[in-house]
Amino acid sequence: MVGQRAQHRPFGLPLLIHLCLLHLGASGKLPATPRPPMEEAASVQGVRGGSVELACGSGPAPLVVLWSFTPLGSVVPRPVAVTDGASTKVEPGASALGIVSLQNSSLLLRELRESARGHFLCQALHVFGDQLHTTYSYLTLAVLVPVSKPKVRLSDPSPVEGDSVVVTCAVREGTEPVTFAWQHQAPQGLGEVLVGVKEPLLWLDPVNRTHLGWYVCSAYNVVNGLSSDGVFLDVVYGPDKPVITVEPLGLTAEGFWVSEKEEVTLSCLAASNPPSHYVWLCDDTQVHTGPTYVISSASRAHTGLYTCLARNSYLDTRTQTSVQLTIYYPPVGQPSCAVLPSSAAVTLLCTWPGGLPTAQLQWEGPHGTGPTAPSNATWTSSVTRLSNGSVFTCTGKHPALALPALCRATLWEPPHSPTCRITATVGDQLILLSCAWPGGMPPAMLSWVDEQGQPLGGNSSSLAIHMLQAQEDLAGREFTCQGSHLLRIPDVQCRLQLEPPQLTVAKTQVLVLEGGAAWLECALQGGMPPAQLLWLGPQGQQVERSTSEFVLHLEGAQLRLQIQGADPARHSGTYQCVARNAVGNSSQSVVLEVLSEGCVYPAPPNVTISRLTYRRHWREVQLQWAVQGPGNLTGFLVQQRASVSGPGAGAWETAASDIEPDSRDWQLGGLDPGVLYAFRILALNHHTTGHPSEVKTPVDPPFSIYPAVLGAAGTGMVVATVASLLVFQYAARHPQVFPRIETPTTTPSSDPAPESTDVPVNVTITVTATP
Ligand SMILES: *[C@@H]1O[C@H](CO)[C@@H](O)[C@H](O)[C@H]1NC(C)=O
Ligand SMILES: *[C@@H]1O[C@H](CO)[C@@H](O)[C@H](O)[C@H]1NC(C)=O
Ligand SMILES: *[C@@H]1O[C@H](CO)[C@@H](O)[C@H](O)[C@H]1NC(C)=O
Ligand SMILES: *[C@@H]1O[C@H](CO)[C@@H](O)[C@H](O)[C@H]1NC(C)=O
Ligand SMILES: *[C@@H]1O[C@H](CO)[C@@H](O)[C@H](O)[C@H]1NC(C)=O
Ligand SMILES: *[C@@H]1O[C@H](CO)[C@@H](O)[C@H](O)[C@H]1NC(C)=O
Ligand SMILES: *[C@@H]1O[C@H](CO)[C@@H](O)[C@H](O)[C@H]1NC(C)=O
Ligand SMILES: *[C@@H]1O[C@H](CO)[C@@H](O)[C@H](O)[C@H]1NC(C)=O
16 A cells, blocks of 8 residues: 655655655656656545544654645645654644644544545655665545435425325435435324335325325435434325214115114214314205214104215315115004905915015914015915814014014814894894804805705805795795805704794683683794784784783793683683794684673672681781571682772782682781781682672780780770780781771680680770870
């Protein structure tokens, strides 16, 4: 590196300096002596502000060293420093190069300055023996500059998406080559991303939202590297077309659905910087502002087209999206199941109308399922192997219902079999054949057919009615009602035959005493259709309604005719009981004979009551009588009535009849203790009654105190206290009756009392005390 060729000529420093300076000063105009061959200049690098030491060759220490400097671009060398080993001289102008000093023969440059760039030449004077040699060392010093902190600049800090943006990284100084690196950090802290650009210019053309964020530029050269502060690029964009989401999510062909009464959340999102402002419209009416619209309880009225409007207030740009929202609601109530009447296959009908959308219905039976149908589902299923009580279920499904709704149809066979009945309309113009077979699911099918099996009208369920015009020639005709049910094999039937009525009479001959009551009885006996009974009198006249003479009693199928106050002239004769129906009539005769009093037998003898006493707490009386005079008789008749003073006494009722002709004593029971009865007795000779006896009322039997009373009574005197006792005893029971007391002298017994003691005693009592 250092020039090795040197001439050794000893001479002093001043001379040398002179020589050197002369030489230097003559640089460019060096003496014509050939310039010593120069070594290839060595390159040395130093950093500005740093230090660098330039060595002047090697070998033994020279006598004199002279450093000179030729700046870049110049050809004129300038002395820098010189030393002869003992003393050192630094050219003052050399401070432009930094702080210059010599260390032995090396030139030390500290706080290096850029102006030190250039060529340094070191000339050294050596002594070899007695010769002076000069050596030359050439050095080229490069002063390197570190890069300064880069600065980033944006051509537009808030560009709109699509614009062109230039990001510039500027370095004030720094030794070339300077290289650059870019880093981008998105605002949401996604980490820094190295941009693959090594230029100081970053072209974002067109700029988009992904470019938004912090930008940092780094610059490097051989000396150092520095990064800039971050610069924010705020890309303005949007709003994009909004995206609407619906919660809970249900998709239809047109949009979204939710169930009635549910809470619905409509959310809208439209990417935008600055963020969007949102407005919700329902069918063009504003319903909400803000990104989220909540319907707390959806109703059918909420169905509609929902539009979300998004607006970027910075750009005043708008976008919108619409969705159709449909509120689903199930049909009301439950599906309803029905079985259509048919006798072959079973036809099931399930309906559940309404709802949005309509419900899906499906039948399921014991042997499989039917097809699915909306709102109403009809299924015809074969009935083989079905038992009584087979259940078919219709399932209704609807998106708004968590659980399906059901209805069931149970097939059952009506019990028993059809029943046939005939009724006739008023006046018997029409005959109704009715056939009933109630119950069953489906109901049974019924139809009427005639003798030839020809159908009379169509089929009907549970009840079939056929109407006929009443005609005489219907008698004897037969009609059949056929009943069929899909669970009953074979078919069942009932039959009717139209017949005139039949009747019977209780007695064909009736005898009645003159003035008595006779009963003629007639009863229906089968025959169809239902008949009407009536009585024709002896003159052929119809007894239409009850009168004082004729009383009609209709009891069920029996019609009784009561003839009162029988009169031989007017009531004797042949009566006819007639039965009529719409098909025909029939009749039977009854002969009534009214026997006049005494006309057949002599009158029986007169009768008198000898004794009439109470027994058993006034619920019974004992009656004894005597027959007066001769006369033939066949028995006795006792009659009774409530005893009332004055007119208005009740009618006589026969209390006992068929009393043997030998009998003189009778007990009558069943009396009301609260009623005072009057009694009489009649003798009978066959159907002839005798004169009634006198009328008597019963008395109490005697008891211990009676003899004293009787004593007084016998004299016609009355002991008031005893009389009061009797009166009260009687009056308590018969307050309305004035007493007339008979007092038997013997104790009561079943034996008839002797005739002699049976004399009635009349006692008249005046009552002063109020009972
Ligand atoms: C300078 O030279 C002297 C003698 O030649 C030597 O001892 C000393 O180490 C040298 N100094 C440097 C810094 O080389
Ligand atoms: C944004 O620009 C970058 C590069 O220019 C490109 O790769 C990217 O696809 C763009 N993004 C959008 C959303 O346009
Ligand atoms: C059931 O559906 C049929 C057609 O499939 C229709 O004619 C009928 O009216 C519907 N019935 C009801 C009750 O909706
Ligand atoms: C079928 O069942 C129902 C009840 O389940 C019953 O009332 C009916 O009598 C039954 N029919 C026959 C024919 O057993
Ligand atoms: C009535 O129903 C029976 C059994 O289903 C059938 O055979 C007959 O033809 C029907 N009659 C009429 C008149 O519809
Ligand atoms: C009874 O029927 C016959 C014919 O059969 C008729 O002449 C007569 O008038 C009918 N009698 C009554 C009371 O209907
Ligand atoms: C029977 O009594 C009636 C009146 O009560 C009387 O007219 C008739 O003469 C009496 N007969 C006899 C035989 O006493
Ligand atoms: C009473 O009647 C019977 C038979 O009816 C007869 O034998 C008898 O002679 C009659 N007696 C008198 C008294 O009439």
